[in-house]
Amino acid sequence: xxxxxxxxxxxxxxxxxxxxxxxxxxxxxxxxxxxxxxxxxxxxxxxxxxxxxxxxxxxxxxxxxxxxxxxxxxxxxxxxxxxxxxxxxxxxxxxxxxxxxxxxxxxxxxxxxxxxxxxxxxxxxxxxxxxxxxxxxxxxxxxxxxxxxxxxxxxxxxxxxxxxxxxxxxxxxxxxxxxxxxxxxxxxxxxxxxxxxxxxxxxxxxxxxxxxxxxxxxxxxxxxxxxxxxxxxxxxxxxxxxxxxxxxxxxxxxxxxxxxxxxxxxxxxxxxxxxxxxxxxxxxxxxxxxxxxxxxxxxxxxxxxxxxxxx
Numbered sequence: 001x002x003x004x005x006x007x008x009x010x011x012x013x014x015x016x017x018x019x020x021x022x023x024x025x026x027x028x029x030x031x032x033x034x035x036x037x038x039x040x041x042x043x044x045x046x047x048x049x050x051x052x053x054x055x056x057x058x059x060x061x062x063x064x065x066x067x068x069x070x071x072x073x074x075x076x077x078x079x080x081x082x083x084x085x086x087x088x089x090x091x092x093x094x095x096x097x098x099x100x101x102x103x104x105x106x107x108x109x110x111x112x113x114x115x116x117x118x119x120x121x122x123x124x125x126x127x128x129x130x131x132x133x134x135x136x137x138x139x140x141x142x143x144x145x146x147x148x149x150x151x152x153x154x155x156x157x158x159x160x161x162x163x164x165x166x167x168x169x170x171x172x173x174x175x176x177x178x179x180x181x182x183x184x185x186x187x188x189x190x191x192x193x194x195x196x197x198x199x200x201x202x203x204x205x206x207x208x209x210x211x212x213x214x215x216x217x218x219x220x221x222x223x224x225x226x227x228x229x230x231x232x233x234x235x236x237x238x239x240x241x242x243x244x245x246x247x248x249x250x251x252x253x254x255x256x257x258x259x260x261x262x263x264x265x266x267x268x269x270x271x272x273x274x275x276x277x278x279x280x281x282x283x284x285x286x287x288x289x290x291x292x293x294x295x296x297x298x299x300x301x302x303x304x305x306x307x308x309x310x311x
Contacts, residue, residue, distance in 0.1 A: 005249030008242045009259060015239035017265025019232050021273050023087060024095045026228035028277055032087035033214060034221045038229035039236060040079060040202045046237040047195035055192055063189050068196060070181035074174040075197015076204055082170030085163045093160030094277060096270050096284050099263035100135050101164035103291035106298055107132050108172025116176055122302045131294030138287035194240060263288045 026035055089098045107129050110121055121129075181193055209215060221229075243259065267288065271280065 005246045008249065009246035010261065012239045012242035012246060013259050013262040014265045015235045015242065016259070016262035018269050019235040019239060020090065020095045020099070020262070020266050021269040022228045022235065023232040024090050024270070024274055024277065026225045026232060027087050027091040029222055030225040030229070031217060032084050032091065033209075033217055034225065035087045035229055035232065036080070036084055036205060037209075037218045037221070038226070039083065039233040040198060040205055042230070042233035043079065043237055044195065044198040044202050046233075047191060047198055047241075050241065051192045051195045055189070059189060060192060063192065067181040067189070067193070070177045071193035071196045072200040074177035074181070075194070075200045077170045077177065078174035078201075079198055080201035080204055082167045082174065085167035085170065089160050089163035089167055092156040092163060094155075094270070095266045095274070096280065097157075097160060098164055099266045100138070100284070100287040100291050101161060102168050102171065103132050103135055103263065103295065104165060104168040105172040106295055108169050109175050110298060112173055112176045113179070117179060120302070121298070122300070122305045124300055124305050125298045128294040128297030131290050131297065133294075135287045135289075135291030135294060138283055138290055191241070261292065263291065 023035055023039075086098070086102065089101065093101075110125065110129065114121060178190070178193065209218065267280070267284065270277075
């Protein structure tokens with residue numbers, strides 16, 4: 001089961017990477033709102049169908065309303081605010097630069113888990129937090145004028161960092177809300193929770209669009225971008241679904257580092273599909289490597305650290 005869980009987590013990371021690259025193509029000439037208008041409703045549909053197929057009425061009845069509100073809050077924070085700012089970050093600096101910046105998500109999750117859930121972290125984990133903080137700073141050194149001038153988009157580093165850190169906060173906080181939800185529910189209801197989160201985020205988006213008269217922006221979506229938005233919606237659904245299954249089959253300290261490899265897949269797929277709209281260079285690989293090392297250190301169980309180092 002652990003081997004299967006590890007494989008599914010690795011496959012999930014690959015899907016996350018491909019999703020990021022497809023969304024990059026979509027927001028290159030489109031907008032973050034246009035991307036959300038496809039991925040959120042489709043995510044609601046996909047997870048709704050999955051819930052109908054996999055869950056029984058007894059499972060849904062077992063969901064505590066407190067847990068439901070946590071799932072809804074996590075959905076609005078992750079799928080609406082986090083995803084919107086993630087798209088804006090990707091549009092500003094590309095998927096390659098955005099990936100290491102958003103590794104800060106792990107730092108947010110750990111800090112909140114210690115503060116709210118009462119979890120603890122060993123000394124290797126603190127080193128990991130430092131590396132996860134340094135990693136995004138390394139990629140900024142890749143902003144060479146000669147390379148930026150060759151890109152087929154306007155490179156906005158500060159804007160990318162601002163939106164990237166914001167999305168990291170949202171992505172880092174949502175797992176804590178999900179953990180709180182699962183304290184009064186069961187992990188089998190996680191997929192149903194993803195459905196509730198997508199539904200809530202979609203309804204809030206609909207209210208915002210109607211209140212601020214943004215329907216015109218959605219209708220103005222370039223037909224050339226629609227396939228990329230659709231592919232992004234499909235692959236982010238698959239990656240999320242595989243991640244839940246992987247967590248059911250393998251320990252978190254195995255699944256989490258595997259998930260961080262999505263940044264490598266971003267670069268690989270970007271080289272194939274977006275070679276003229278992304279930055280490539282040694283500092284990007286250094287940033288990814290430092291961030292991945294930090295992610296691995298932060299997920300090593302305290303028992304293993306004590307057994308290996310003796311303290």
